[in-house]
Amino acid sequence: MVKLSAEELNILAILEEKHHISNESIAMQLNITEEKVQQLIQKLENEKIIVSYPTLIDWNKIEGKETVVAMIDVKVTPQRGVGFDEIAERIYRYPEVSSLYLMSGTYDLSVTVEGRTMKEIALFVSKKLAIIEGVISTTTHFMLKKYKHDHVIIEGNEDKDRRMVVTP
């Protein structure tokens, strides 16, 4: 864990909301130079505090790009010496897996898988996931509708400005 300066925390707050923003704009918002912004972002990237800049895309709006997502609860037998890590690695290496978390509770790994059809995902589970040594059971939940993802409300209307154009 590292302690960050107020400037660094402000940069993270800005980038978390919107990552394709110019260094010039960030500099103006924080009253610091562009060079300083560049340098701080570089530092945050080097330290892997800024891990990546993903773009949230609604593929289901695009013809031919429809995507099915499933969340799979996986029970596994932890292995001597490496615990869950080795089996987790064998799962997350698959490109179909978009996220993988170790969980507390009634199952161990939460695997998110993306595919083009339900059949494709079913095949992934039966042919690839379930047969991995140490996997005891899988429960597949297909995602029916995405309401909110990474703090973004997908179909909300709260970003509509309902204010009058000019008020005192």
Add this chain to the structure above:
Amino acid sequence: MSMQYERFLSKTAANLAPSGIRKFFDLAATMENVISLGVGEPDFITPWNIREHAIEAIQDGYTSYTANAGLLELREEISNYLDKRFNVKYAADDQIIVTVGASQSIDLAFRAILNPGDEVLIIEPAFVSYSALVTLAGGIPVPIATSAENGFAVTPEQIEAAITDRTKAILLCSPNNPTGTCLNREALTAISQIIIKNDLLVVSDEIYAELSYDGDFTSMSAIPGMYERTILINGFSKGFAMTGWRLGFLAAPRELIQVMVKIYQYTTMCAPHMLQRGALEALRNSRDQVENMRQHYWRRRNFTVQALNQIGLHCHTPGGAFYVFPSIQKTGLTSDEFAERLLLEERVAVVPGNAFGESGEGYVRLSYATSIDHLQEAMNRMDRFVKKLEGTHHTLETVK
């Protein structure tokens, strides 16, 4: 027979000057693709937990009147809040009234203290309703013009010069609408000495108190000798993003509160019950969200001030609220002309400075209560507009 309504109308009411913002609103409202920097309210929606509490209050049947001064539970939270945030102590049972917005608080204050002909000093540029409220209460508004050289802060000398033997009170608004100017502890102390010396009251509009950016906000009531002379106006609108709820509060010495409650019970009865219950949640569990909004405004302020100065529209860095008040004098246009042409030619809405008093002429008010994307686009458009004006200007000079 056509009715001659003029004879029925109250002369005081009929003679009130129409709001300078109104006509501009009418024009802007008819246009499309306008980026508005003319909005005097947060772009944030009220935090969800507060909304949910109000929804629950309706579901649970909180639909009756409350005490005139508001729910005692809410006044207790307000009392805590004023103490913790601003270090001023007011008793929940007889020193606080929950009102239908800060404007109503100010109305109550003037009605409670003014006799016909009493004068109230108003620091201009000022929020549009102060003068009208003084007039409606039978008083006489006496404007004191501030200038950009002083960062639109009033000086003790200016106040002293405006005092007559009819002066009863002064209205201060810090952080200020429309200039964003903040009066720090030192400035307030200097002003307080004049107020005490001349035995005046202060109606202190502190509705933007949560939105101050450079050092801690100081309440006029916390200045030595001022507690007993201050009617403190605050509310939920700006800091908590609750403008449409119409919920404010005021705190004052009990002798003044007694009279104000009397007026309130005859005119309004009480603020809406279910919304008061929502406000409880605002004071109890919204500190992080208020701070998060403040951070956003702070960044937008920095951005806007720098962008305007780069464009060549000089402005001071305001300490609070969400307004900047740049000079447009170098364009050679009046505030009205500038605002109207900017709207028609570049579709950016700002408010002409003279809507806030004569001393606002030569300036416009920009609200940065909008996203950075909108601010960026608005600044691009304003830059283009100012360059175009300069181009025209140069051509004219060469022709001459």
